[in-house]
Amino acid sequence: MLTINLIREKKEFIIERLKVKNFEAEEIINRILALDSSRREIQSKTDLMQAEMNRISKEVGSLMKDGKRDEAEAAKGKTYSLKEDIKSLSDKLIPIDNDLKNEIIRLPNLPHESVAPGHGADDNVKVREGGVMPLLYDSALPHWDLIKKYDIIDFDLGIKLTGAGFPVYLGKGAKLQRALISFFLDEGEKAGYREVMPPIMVNEESGFGTGQLPDKEGQMYHATIDNFYLIPTAEVPVTNIYRDVILNADMLPFKNIAYTPCFRREAGSWGAHVRGLNRLHQFDKVEIVQIAHPDHSYKSLENMVSHVEGLVSKLDLPYRILRLCGGDMSFTSALTYDFEVWSAAQKRWLEVSSVSNFESFQANRLKCRFKEKGDKQTRLVHTLNGSALALPRIVAAILENNQTESGIKIPSVLIPYTGFDMIN
RNA sequence: GGAGAGAUGGCAGAGUGGUCGAAUGCGGCGGUCUCGAAAACCGUUGUUCGCCUUCCGGCGAACCGGGGGUUCGAAUCCCCCUCUCUCCGCCA
Numbered sequence: 182m183l184t185i186n187l188i189r190e191k192k193e194f195i196i197e198r199l200k201v202k203n204f205e206a207e208e209i210i211n212r213i214l215a216l217d218s219s220r221r222e223i224q225s226k227t228d229l230m231q232a233e234m235n236r237i238s239k240e241v242g243s244l245m246k247d248g249k250r251d252e253a254e255a256a257k258g259k260t261y262s263l264k265e266d267i268k269s270l271s272d273k274l275i276p277i278d279n280d281l282k283n284e285i286i287r288l289p290n291l292p293h294e295s296v297a298p299g300h301g302a303d304d305n306v307k308v309r310e311g312g313v314m315p316l317l318y319d320s321a322l323p324h325w326d327l328i329k330k331y332d333i334i335d336f337d338l339g340i341k342l343t344g345a346g347f348p349v350y351l352g353k354g355a356k357l358q359r360a361l362i363s364f365f366l367d368e369g370e371k372a373g374y375r376e377v378m379p380p381i382m383v384n385e386e387s388g389f390g391t392g393q394l395p396d397k398e399g400q401m402y403h404a405t406i407d408n409f410y411l412i413p414t415a416e417v418p419v420t421n422i423y424r425d426v427i428l429n430a431d432m433l434p435f436k437n438i439a440y441t442p443c444f445r446r447e448a449g450s451w452g453a454h455v456r457g458l459n460r461l462h463q464f465d466k467v468e469i470v471q472i473a474h475p476d477h478s479y480k481s482l483e484n485m486v487s488h489v490e491g492l493v494s495k496l497d498l499p500y501r502i503l504r505l506c507g508g509d510m511s512f513t514s515a516l517t518y519d520f521e522v523w524s525a526a527q528k529r530w531l532e533v534s535s536v537s538n539f540e541s542f543q544a545n546r547l548k549c550r551f552k553e554k555g556d557k558q559t560r561l562v563h564t565l566n567g568s569a570l571a572l573p574r575i576v577a578a579i580l581e582n583n584q585t586e587s588g589i590k591i592p593s594v595l596i597p598y599t600g601f602d603m604i605n
Numbered sequence: 606g607g608a609g610a611g612a613u614g615g616c617a618g619a620g621u622g623g624u625c626g627a628a629u630g631c632g633g634c635g636g637u638c639u640c641g642a643a644a645a646c647c648g649u650u651g652u653u654c655g656c657c658u659u660c661c662g663g664c665g666a667a668c669c670g671g672g673g674g675u676u677c678g679a680a681u682c683c684c685c686c687u688c689u690c691u692c693c694g695c696c697a
């Protein structure tokens with residue numbers, strides 16, 4: 182969420198910037214500013230009355246000690262009406278605080294200055310592309326047929342065990358998953374990331390910290406008996422490691438990498454283009470998360486983009502990098518690069534990674550702050566994350582792009598991990 | 606699942622109704638000493654909100670797991686909730 186200070190100081194600027202995300206902020210901001218000023222007015226008044234109250238109470242105490250009972254009683258008498266006034270004023274403050282918080286939470290993050298306006302995928306800006314698109318032979322198959330042909334992923338079995346969108350990986354299919362996870366983690370470690378294996382269920386506070394709650398409640402699986410949520414991405418537990426802390430500036434940036442299964446209900450989003458591995462309820466992903474100094478967070482973002490680019494290049498997948506336009510960006514992001522790989526049999530680009538700088542938007546929710554050495558004041562950190570990488574669509578692309586009449590070739594960087602070079 | 610104990614500052618740990626934002630120790634930071642370091646000694650050390658201050662900062666309020674209550678006054682007393690630990694049971 183945006184900070185109240187920024188809203189107070191840069192109202193017009195915020196309204197302008199949010200237009201890039203096609204968000205009309207003026208009305209909300211006016212409400213926020215009105216709530217904020219009445220909040221401050223009440224705060225000032227109650228502070229004064231409370232100070233008076235404290236003064237009298239101390240007086241009563243010392244009078245009692247001196248044995249001046251009558252004077253103490255007289256002083257007590259002065260507090261009764263004061264006490265009521267404080268109570269009624271501070272009761273007014275509670276709904277104002279709540280309303281204020283609820284309004285502020287509705288404002289999306291400001292897009293970075295480099296973000297282009299736009300309404301959807303067509304307005305995204307292609308930054309660069311790489312790799313070579315394969316030319317497939319005539320009888321080439323989409324991945325949902327390939328997985329049956331080679332018996333490496335079974336959707337029907339998943340339906341039996343759980344339901345649609347929960348595939349079962351078998352034999353070389355399962356081994357390929359494990360190989361990709363290990364490859365991604367090892368590459369991350371080489372790039373200076375610390376490996377983390379977090380819980381894959383989180384509590385409500387964590388869900389709020391990264392912005393999944395309250396807005397996207399319906400997108401997460403909810404274990405209601407214990408009120409835990411299955412994570413939709415490792416971003417949630419890993420970023421929440423830094424919830425409610427004050428860090429030293431010289432420790433930044435923190436670079437963590439985590440493999441987790443991810444769970445998404447994807448309520449209402451099933452339809453065209455979601456066959457096979459394109460969209461699942463449970464899938465595997467390796468995520469990179471950075472906690473960065475605000476002065477250097479865009480440097481971190483560039484590093485993360487290069488890291489992910491290195492991964493898709495090493496896997497020999499044709500890819501392109503897009504800078505998302507305002508209309509296609511998430512609520513919480515300031516700048517997002519999407520990575521897409523070419524799926525040769527589907528003849529489509531598939532999104533495999535989304536790398537974002539959230540600036541202080543998540544940090545403000547998380548209360549993740551830092552201090553410069555010798556400095557008294559705290560500042561909010563910047564948080565960033567990106568997939569490095571999500572498995573299913575990578576698998577889809579590998580299967581489709583690398584198919585030959587005699588089987589599917591495993592990218593050479595993965596062979597040490599799989600122990601085989603062909604699926605056949 | 607059963608029984609019990611507990612939750613205090615970065616950590617450990619005192620504090621059972623009044624100058625307690627909180628002793629003490631450790632850690633951190635600054636200094637003295639030293640060629641330098643260690644030790645020793647001295648000083649300093651939380652967060653949030655509001656008001657004032659062009660900076661440095663000053664004043665006030667709140668915060669001792671969370672919420673409510675009693676009281677002139679609550680870390681301390683009462684109620685509710687959450688969480689943690691120990692023992693027993695079960696168990697990869």
